[in-house]
Amino acid sequence: xxxxxxxxxxxxxxxxxxxxxxxxxxxxxxxxxxxxxxxxxxxxxxxxxxxxxxxxxxxxxxxxxxxxxxxxxxxxxxxxxxxxxxxxxxxxxxxxxxxxxxxxxxxxxxxxxxxxxxxxxxxxxxxxxxxxxxxxxxxxxxxxxxxxxxxxxxxxxxxxxxxxxxxxxxxxxxxxxxxxxxxxxxxxxxxxxxxxxxxxxxxxxxxxxxxxxxxxxxxxxxxxxxxxxxxxxxxxxxxxxxxxxxxxxxxxxxxxxxxxxxxxxxxxxxxxxxxxxxxxxxxxxxxxxxxxxxxxxxxxxxxxxxxxxxxxxxxxxxxxxxxxxxxxxxxxxxxxxx
Numbered sequence: 302x303x304x305x306x307x308x309x310x311x312x313x314x315x316x317x318x319x320x321x322x323x324x325x326x327x328x329x330x331x332x333x334x335x336x337x338x339x340x341x342x343x344x345x346x347x348x349x350x351x352x353x354x355x356x357x358x359x360x361x362x363x364x365x366x367x368x369x370x371x372x373x374x375x376x377x378x379x380x381x382x383x384x385x386x387x388x389x390x391x392x393x394x395x396x397x398x399x400x401x402x403x404x405x406x407x408x409x410x411x412x413x414x415x416x417x418x419x420x421x422x423x424x425x426x427x428x429x430x431x432x433x434x435x436x437x438x439x440x441x442x443x444x445x446x447x448x449x450x451x452x453x454x455x456x457x458x459x460x461x462x463x464x465x466x467x468x469x470x471x472x473x474x475x476x477x478x479x480x481x482x483x484x485x486x487x488x489x490x491x492x493x494x495x496x497x498x499x500x501x502x503x504x505x506x507x508x509x510x511x512x513x514x515x516x517x518x519x520x521x522x523x524x525x526x527x528x529x530x531x532x533x534x535x536x537x538x539x540x541x542x543x544x545x546x547x548x549x550x551x552x553x554x555x556x557x558x559x560x561x562x563x564x565x566x567x568x569x570x571x572x573x574x575x576x577x578x579x580x581x582x583x584x585x586x587x588x589x590x591x592x593x594x595x596x597x598x599x600x601x602x603x604x605x606x607x608x609x610x611x612x613x614x615x616x617x618x619x620x621x622x623x624x625x626x627x628x629x630x631x632x633x634x635x636x637x638x639x
Contacts, residue, residue, distance in 0.1 A: 304473045305447040306407050315569050315594050318577025319355035319363035320587050336378040341391040352398040358584040359591030367391040368413035371433045385440045392444020409450035410441030419458040434466030449474040452512050455486035468504035477512040477537050480523045484621030491621040492526030510537030513579040515616040516544050517564040521571050521608050522620045528572040538573035542581030554581025562589035563611050566597040
C-alpha cells in the first residue's frame, strides 16, 4: 500500500516521532482523571500547541490526541457517543498543523488499548474489540490522518483485533506494545513474540516496536530483541524520558534532554528507524534528539553493557526471552573495549 509514511521511510534514514501527550497536556493544565480527548473540542488551541511543539522541535511524525478514543475508554467520561466527533477533530487539528509545516510531517492517529480484558480471560469479545477499533479508525481517517498508530498494547488478542479493524478502515498502520514487566508486556508477550505476531497478520503493520515501558535502557534492549528475530520491517522505539519519580506531589521523569539525545542515537544504532519519546518527553528533549540524529555519526549496534553505561541500568536482569534463546547477546566490558 502506497502511503505518506511508506514514502518517507523510502527517503529517510531515520524518522523522529513526537514525545509525550499526557505530560505536555498536564503542564498545560489538564487535571488527573480528565479525558484529554475532550480538549480536542473544549481547548483546541492547546491541542494545536501540543502538535506544534513537536513539529517545531523537529519531529517528522506526531500522534493525535486520541489515545483514549475508543468507546470503552470514553465511556468512563460519559462520552461513548462522541467517538466520531472527538477523534475526527483531534485528527483535523493535527492535519492543520502538519500542513502548515515547511516540510512533510506525518499525522498518526493514536489508538490506545480499550482498557478491557479480552476473552477468554476477560469479557471483551474479538468482534466487539474490532468494532470499537473500527469506529475510531474511521473517525481518524475522516479527520485526515496519514496512518493509524495503535500503542501501549499488552495483549496479542487486542493487537490482532486492531489490525483487523484497520483493514476494514482501509488504512495503513503501525503498532507498538509496552514491555514493562521484566521485558514482557503485562500479558506476557516478549519482543520475540511480537516480531512473530506481526508476520502472522493478514494486514501487517508498516512498522512495529515498543513504547513507554520503564526507561530508555530497557526499550533499547527490547529493540535488540526485535532485531535478533531477523525482522525486515522498520522498528519503532518510543521510550520514556527516564524513570518516573514523585517530586513535590507530582510525577517527574528524570531523563534530561541530553540523555534523550544519547538514547535517540543509540536507538538508531540498535536498529530502530522511527524514534521518539513517550512519558516525560517534552519539546526540549525532542530538540536534543533531533540534534543527535542529525549530527552523531551512525555507529555499530550497541551492546547491553554500552547501553547501561550510557543510559543507566535495566529495571530487570533479563528481557523475558531467555527460554526462547532469542535474548540479545551480552558482551563483557573487556570484550567491548577490544
